[in-house]
Amino acid sequence: MLQALVNGAGRLVQDLRRSILRPFAGQADQRRAVAARPARQFLPLKRVLLTDDVGRTLFEEYAAHQAGSRGEEETGWVLLGLREEEEALVLATLPAGASRDAGVGHVQFNSCGQVVGSRIVRQQDRRLAILGVVHTHPGSLRHPSEADFRGDSAWVEQLRGSEGIFAIGTADGNSPANGTAVAYQPRLHVQCLGPLRFSWYALGSGQRNYRALPVSYTLGPDLARPLHSVWALIEAHGDRLDRLCRQQTGVTFEVVPGKQGPALTVFVPLAEPGHGIRVLLEDKEMRCFLVRDGKPFAMDPCDDRIDRAVYLLLAELAAQVE
Amino acid sequence: MDFRPLNDTERRQLITALRGNAEQDRAILMDRRDTSFVGTADEVTDEEVIAAIRSVPCHY
Numbered sequence: 476m477l478q479a480l481v482n483g484a485g486r487l488v489q490d491l492r493r494s495i496l497r498p499f500a501g502q503a504d505q506r507r508a509v510a511a512r513p514a515r516q517f518l519p520l521k522r523v524l525l526t527d528d529v530g531r532t533l534f535e536e537y538a539a540h541q542a543g544s545r546g547e548e549e550t551g552w553v554l555l556g557l558r559e560e561e562e563a564l565v566l567a568t569l570p571a572g573a574s575r576d577a578g579v580g581h582v583q584f585n586s587c588g589q590v591v592g593s594r595i596v597r598q599q600d601r602r603l604a605i606l607g608v609v610h611t612h613p614g615s616l617r618h619p620s621e622a623d624f625r626g627d628s629a630w631v632e633q634l635r636g637s638e639g640i641f642a643i644g645t646a647d648g649n650s651p652a653n654g655t656a657v658a659y660q661p662r663l664h665v666q667c668l669g670p671l672r673f674s675w676y677a678l679g680s681g682q683r684n685y686r687a688l689p690v691s692y693t694l695g696p697d698l699a700r701p702l703h704s705v706w707a708l709i710e711a712h713g714d715r716l717d718r719l720c721r722q723q724t725g726v727t728f729e730v731v732p733g734k735q736g737p738a739l740t741v742f743v744p745l746a747e748p749g750h751g752i753r754v755l756l757e758d759k760e761m762r763c764f765l766v767r768d769g770k771p772f773a774m775d776p777c778d779d780r781i782d783r784a785v786y787l788l789l790a791e792l793a794a795q796v797e
Numbered sequence: 798m799d800f801r802p803l804n805d806t807e808r809r810q811l812i813t814a815l816r817g818n819a820e821q822d823r824a825i826l827m828d829r830r831d832t833s834f835v836g837t838a839d840e841v842t843d844e845e846v847i848a849a850i851r852s853v854p855c856h857y
Contacts, residue, residue, distance in 0.1 A: 549857075553850060569850075576855075583855040593846050598806055600813075601840040605849035610856040619856075626854025633849055635841075727806065748801040 517636025520677045521561045523606075523688055526695030529554075530658065532568045533609060534668045536703070537644050540611075541671075549582035550575070551610030551644075553589050555596060555603045555699070558635040563606050565640075567596045567699035571610075572710050579613050587713035588706060594720050595709075595728040596699045603698075607640030609673065615647040617665075617674045619685055627678050627685075637680035640688065648672040663689040701730045704737040708756045715782040716741065723785075733757035742766070743785055745792070752788050754781055763788060810836070 525533075533552065540550045555567040569592045571577070572585030597603050608627075612620075619627065619641055631639040648667045658668040664675045664687035676685035702709065709716070720726050725744045730737050738757035745751050753764045753771060763784060764771035774791075776784040803811065814837045817823035824838040 551856060553853060555846075581855055581857050584853055586851045586853065589850045589853075590847050593850060594843065597841075597843070597846065599809075601810065601836060603846075604841040605846055608853060608856065622857035623854075626856070630849075630852060630854050633845075633852065725804075727804075 516560065517558060517638070518561045519679060520563060520636070520638055520640065520688060523640050523675055523677075523690050524562060524564045524693050525690060526564075526566060526697060527692050528695060528697035528700060529565050529568055530666070530692055532697045532700055532703070533642075533644070533673060534658070534671055536568075536570065537611060537646075537671050538669075541646055545577070547579055547613060548577040549579070549611050549613065550577060551582050551584060551608060553584065553593075553608055554606045554640060555593060556606045557602055558604055558606060563640060564693070564695075565606060566600075566603060566695065566697070568609075568697055568703075569593060569596075569699055570703060570706055573707060574710050582610055585710060585713075587717070588710035591709050591713045591716045591720075592699060592702055592706070594717070595702055598727060599698060604635050606634070607642070609642040609644060611644035611646075613646075615645055617643055617645050617647075617672065619643060619676060619678075624678070624685070628680070628682070631678055632680045639678055640675065641678060641685060642673045642675045645672050645674070646670050660690075663687070666690060701737070705730055705739045705756075708739045708758075712756060712781050715780055719743070719782045719785060722782075731755075741781065741785075743789075752785055752792075754785065756781070765792070807834075810834075813837075 536552075537550070540546055551571045553569040554565045555569065556563055556565040569589040571582055572588040574585040574588065576583040623641070627639060627641060631637055648670050656669065658666055660666055666673050666675075675688045675690040677688040678685045719741070723743055727742045729740045729742070731740050732738070733755070735758060738755055741754045741756070743752045743754075749766075749768045751766045752774075753766050754776070755762045755764070761776055761779060761781060761784065763774045763776040765774050765788070766772075774788055777787045778784045811834055814823070814825050814834065817837055817839065818825050826835045826837060827833070828835045
């Protein structure tokens with residue numbers, strides 16, 4: 476009887492232990508499952524996908540560049556988009572800028588404008604990352620040069636998946652026989668429109684050479700295209716706009732119709748909901764407004780440097796608070 | 798705590814994050830100080846993007 480009692484007590488203890496430990500064991504399993512779920516892994520790129528608007532930007536701006544006063548120089552764009560496991564989707568182009576350092580044999584982008592441009596584009600989607608670079612060659616070299624490789628092979632280490640996308644633009648193509656202005660792909664990694672050609676490559680960290688990267692189109696925007704019309708303003712105020720973004724939380728930008736053409740507005744929120752300082756940049760003009768519940772009231776900017784103007788206005792508003 | 802209504806950008810980001818969480822198990826990040834929404838695990842930091850832009854090499 477005692478034996479039966481001991482056995483019964485033993486089973487009771489075991490049952491009790493299982494019932495107590497089960498939830499914890501379940502949580503441990505759950506933790507293991509979460510821990511075991513791998514972080515996003517990037518495999519070598521198999522293709523790059525461009526939105527149709529990005530494709531238009533590249534061909535249209537390359538054609539405009541060639542027709543312009545600096546058409547003999549190299550030019551280019553930084554590509555922003557989403558890096559997926561084995562492919563990348565390009566959603567925005569940041570131009571080299573008028574303040575680029577360029578000649579017939581090189582181009583160094585104006586990063587100041589591109590930094591501000593990236594901040595503005597990423598207001599819409601914080602997942603956007605730097606994917607790579609497009610640049611042009613004045614001759615018919617349709618492949619990145621050895622000097623390109625030296626810089627790119629070190630640069631790609633900081634990109635997602637330690638791999639970058641590189642395209643070379645050349646103006647040595649032939650229009651198709653039918654003469655229509657429709658882009659065509661003579662090879663999987665090449666896109667042509669009229670005489671213009673972009674050849675696409677990928678380069679990973681530690682790789683000895685670029686490899687041809689198949690390219691395709693999908694419908695979608697170039698999220699940075701509206702900014703291209705105000706890029707001169709972005710470059711002119713770039714350092715000060717960047718400083719303002721780093722120092723003030725919640726600064727937002729918008730491209731709006733101005734008196735002469737597109738203008739850039741910068742909105743710095745105040746503590747009160749719906750209140751803020753709006754600065755409108757257009758051509759060489761800067762106008763400031765205090766916005767209260769959506770209604771703008773013109774203010775004297777006191778300074779033609781945007782960051783100083785904003786801080787002087789903030790100081791004036793602070794002085795009005797009892 | 799800041800109880801102001803979300804602006805358009807914040808609302809759009811939160812909806813994207815909630816959709817990513819529901820459909821693809823993507824994590825929603827929370828500020829440990831005040832439990833406010835601070836983005837998703839798939840977001841890329843400004844620092845990462847800006848460092849890459851500033852270091853784009855000269856191309857030839």
